[in-house]
Amino acid sequence: MNQTADTQVTMMPLRNVLSSPLNRSFMTVIGSTLVLLVICAIFAPSSISLGALSGSLPFAAIIAIVGLGQLLVVQQGGFDLSLPGAVSLAVVQATHYPQQDNALLLPAILIGLSFAIAAGLLNGILVSLFRLNAIIATIGVNALLYGGVFAVSGGTPSITTELLADIANGEILGIPNSVYFALVALLVASLVLKKTAIGRRFEAIGANPLAARAVGLPVKLHQLMAYVYAQLLYCMAGILIAGITREPTAFQGDSLLLPSVAVVVLGGTSLLGGRGFPISTVLAAFFLNQLSQFALAVGVPYSAQTIIQALALGFGIGVYSVRWTFNQKKPTQ
Amino acid sequence: MKFKSFKQKLALAAATTVLALGSASVAQADVPSWCGPKKATLALLDGYGGNSWRQVTTASGKQTVSLCPSITSYEYADGQGDTQKAISDIKGIAAKGVDALVVFGDAGPAVLPAITSVFKAGKVIVPYRVNVGGKEGENYTKFIGSSFENDGANWGKWIKGVLPKGGNVLFLSGPAGNSQGLDELKGLKSVLGAEYKFINPEPFDVTNWDPALTQKVLTAEIAKNDKIDVIVSDFGPSLVGALPLFNKSNRSIPALATSDGNSLGCFWTDSQGAANPDFKLMTVATGNDNVRLAVQWAVAKATGGKDPEENIFKAPVFEDSVSGTPSKVQCRKDLPGAIYLSSELPADDQAKAVGK
16 A cells, blocks of 8 residues: 555545535534634623523524425425415414414414415426426415415414414423424434435435436426425424414515525525535524524614625525535545 | 374374484584585505504594595505505595595605695595605695604603613614604603613614514513613514513513503413513503594595694503503403504404404
């Protein structure tokens, strides 16, 4: 074994770590989050106090859940702009149907889920079967969903049921319940995507639909189902928001579209489709939410909040556009 | 027999005449002075009608119109938050021949050109609550504002009563720079001296009146400030989801000066106990009845009635948990949370208006 071979052997793990997209996105998000936490500790320690985390983590969980939904669609090379309407419809379904009657909560959730499946199928059929541009199709479905919001609620907010408020605002072992919902969503998405044949096919189709079609994979079905899975996650987020805010507005999904895309990008998923990184996406949701809480704690004007989210999106695109080629060249020198 | 029949008929006719005259005089007495004899049509135009506050307000406007028999037709249009639609609604309704328009100009000065063109076309047009700029007699018939400074002063007086030695005040309002919040702050500062410290960024914490953002903002403020003695907010019901954050941080909910809402009243009632000894509540009426004064002016001008005495709507103090006057904190659990017990419109009618 010569000197070059020795070097190659010792550099292999490092090369693997830096060249693997998952590890690269994971390390980037973890690194950014740690830097942010240090900055918070120095300039706004109150923003990382237990009380502040307890109050803000539910919103991080919501962003994580909608981010996971958006991730699945982005993996198929699409964008889901029907997210605001989907979340808002789930919110009004979960509040207006039961009218504070706990006994009607479960039927309300089931109705909400059936609407979500219908909306997901509509999105999926328009994009995968009729080959409409995803942005155009989902904008149209978003308008349709907002029609549903008005039909259900008349645009009027309604108070949530006590049971839902207790579930969404409750804590187990000091951690808000909404965080557990996000973790379950993460676990299911990660296991299915990374450990099952369906998940691997799903990723392969997203990476290269033409090649996937050539080898006989059901491309259209997987593309269609991405929108259905996404809608189910938006529905889950909407139901949680209804519980967390107790008297939500009928337009609660509006403020979640930009963060959902930002966390997908920050999580290292290519907007052109392909491999997705659920863990990095969820961490990015925590990062983005913490960034927002930090801005509030140091008194940054509200007008700057959207700019901060947009900058985070730009930061993500910038970071992942850099090719880390020097790491790959080193061992061969 | 015939004669008897004639007498009966005569008696019946006399009785009918007396009854008719009597009821006519009663009806005459019921007609308010702002309702004149000239027949006219009226429309109420919202810039954004999509919340319970607006639905109750719309129902209140309709009820006020119904008091004047000279108004032969009443229409309503909702701009749905779209400035272009709001402008189109104003022009379209005027083009249809409606005589009087009452306009909630949510888009502010953006709707002034449409309002001015309607006014120049000889219609009665009364914008209310949101300042659209322009001048009375040049751009519109009359502007019926709401005295938000008055609300701020009322909150300030109450705060001085419950915290005579001063304290830390947290002030939350809606979108950044909204004139309502700025006027309320003027009112607050006209009463509160330097011993009352505003701990929020100037001029107020921005919440967009959105419960989710309110919760995020309050989370940051609770973490940042160990001592919050009183919260002032111009939309009380949006705080209901956020206030339990104090208890999560093992703190008592502080005193609250705000506007009323059934959900808030019920939340206060449910939160009384050892965990919240400091949770005192005072509300001003949330102001649905602002529309009544605007409608009265529009009807008076269109029908030749007497102008109302008031030029500006002043929301009265509604609830005070400390003094119990003018009323104790109210809660109607049998009715939706999204109604406003301060409104002149009966609570059950409001429940119908918001679709329950």
